[in-house]
Amino acid sequence: MENIYMPFKSKILNIKKHTETDYTFRMEFRGEVKPGQFFEVSIPKFGESPISVSEIGNGYIDLTIRRVGVVTDVIHSFFVGGILFLRGPYGNGFDVNLYKDKEIIVAAGGTGLAPVKGIVDYFAAHPQESKKFNLISGFKSPNDILFKDDLKAWAESINVTLTVDSAEEGYSGNVGLITKYVSGIPVENIEEVQVIVVGPPIMMKFTVAEFIKKGVKEENIWVSYERKMCCGVGKCGHCKIDDTYICLEGPVFNYMEAVHLVD
């Protein structure tokens, strides 16, 4: 009988520090993973945390981890060559095929860029597989910007709008909430455009509303939810909303379904 709680060891191949609190850990991993799926990452004696995959590559996965709690505090003290314990991948993740040959808009708030980054990576590397790809990525301040190198590289093949909520005087980039930029994104076929919105609950609520106002069809909007999860496998009950377990049926939902998920 398989013990679904038994973690496996994974070696830290690289650590990239984006900000004081956000690091990306490149972890050794071979196996099927989809963007938007997550792992239960643990350090024995400290605890487990659900962390979504921010990049999938040959023999590795990236986990972007913000230092916000007991477990993540300890994880940040680790070095390349160290070991983290993983279980997963869990959840449904994004299905890249759903978005192929279509116009795509991704709106990501803060660390919400991590779970959706695999989708952006894919279409930035294969620009011919989408009709048009727009990314709006928002952060609190210029100091909170994650994946700076990626954002620069993506801009070569897709349209990238980078914005910050607020900045000191003299900052030359975009300033304003993501919602400010939604109406300005040119769309050729409003009936078919696919929109992915990921970020803090309040950001998702208003950004989705803005896209609906723009005329995007509800069934073409996709969101990813973040909830407390202790097991990741439909047992612990923390992530349940109505009859939906975010860990099993989510975290990625079509908006038509998500609109009925009332905590």
Next chain:
Amino acid sequence: MGFKLKIEKFDEYLENLRREYKVYAPVKLQGKGTFADTDTIRYEEIKSIKEVEFNLKSDFSPKEIVLPITQTLFYFTQDECIEPKQEEKKILIFLRSCDVHAMKRLDEIYLRNGNEDYYYKVLKDKVKFVLMGCSESFENCFCVSMGSNSTEDYEMYTRIQDNEIYIDCKSEELMNYFKLGKTEEIEVVPEFVLTNEIKVNIPENLDQRVFKSKMWDEYSSRCIACGRCNFVCGTCACFTMQDVFYKDNKNAGERRRVWASCHVDGFSDMAGGHGFREDKKDRMRFKVMHKVYDFKKRAGYHMCIGCGRCDDICPEYISFSNCVNKLNRAMDEVE
């Protein structure tokens, strides 16, 4: 087969049985109740049938036998994860019909909702049920409304009457322990209650619109978020992971899971502090809807078994059955 025995005789068999089984039953714990000079009835391992409390409802359900309050999942030494040794003995549980039904709900979550839970399955596979009948309904019970007042799912039935124990044993394996010799076969029929004073009526048109009803408001101030209703419930199955290291040796520790309550602060809090259902009325709504609405959408039957233990234990006299009945008017209100 049905037969009867002197209680002393039954205890001799129980002693044989206990070589291979751990036997659990509701036991009255003198003076261990919430208030001074009150008792509590909880599940304990027993040595004699005389210890079993047949006449009263147990305050806690038998779920803690298959889902311990605190359960070690791994022992850690440096970077090795070691599973705890499994208990070798089989398990016999004395329980009432409603609690047999509650076990089925736990199976639903731990064996059928996603992959099988290893720790639960190991324990549950060892379990056999000994049914205790109910000659009359206890206070706050509404099992008839929930359809959990009777069951066929047991290996043995026992009833005590005039210093004798009446037994209906359906299991050949358990029969072997009795080594009866010449015993008169009699008809022993389980006692099930057919009516309760309390009845609940779950509205057929119940859905999420009821979230908007004003009926939930009173729970904001009445509920004190102690979580007792969850802990005594035979079907509440939520847990939280907990890692610890030992004070004497920080290199060694363990990962445990402990019972969690959707009424208690922090249930939905994520790292960074964001949580959902901060207001206690929303927690009440979340629990009630799980018990009589959304669990059914997944499993095909209601989660609540109508044991009424949540009503028995609530220090604020919040009645779950009353709340369920209020859903009818609430649906009229929002429709």
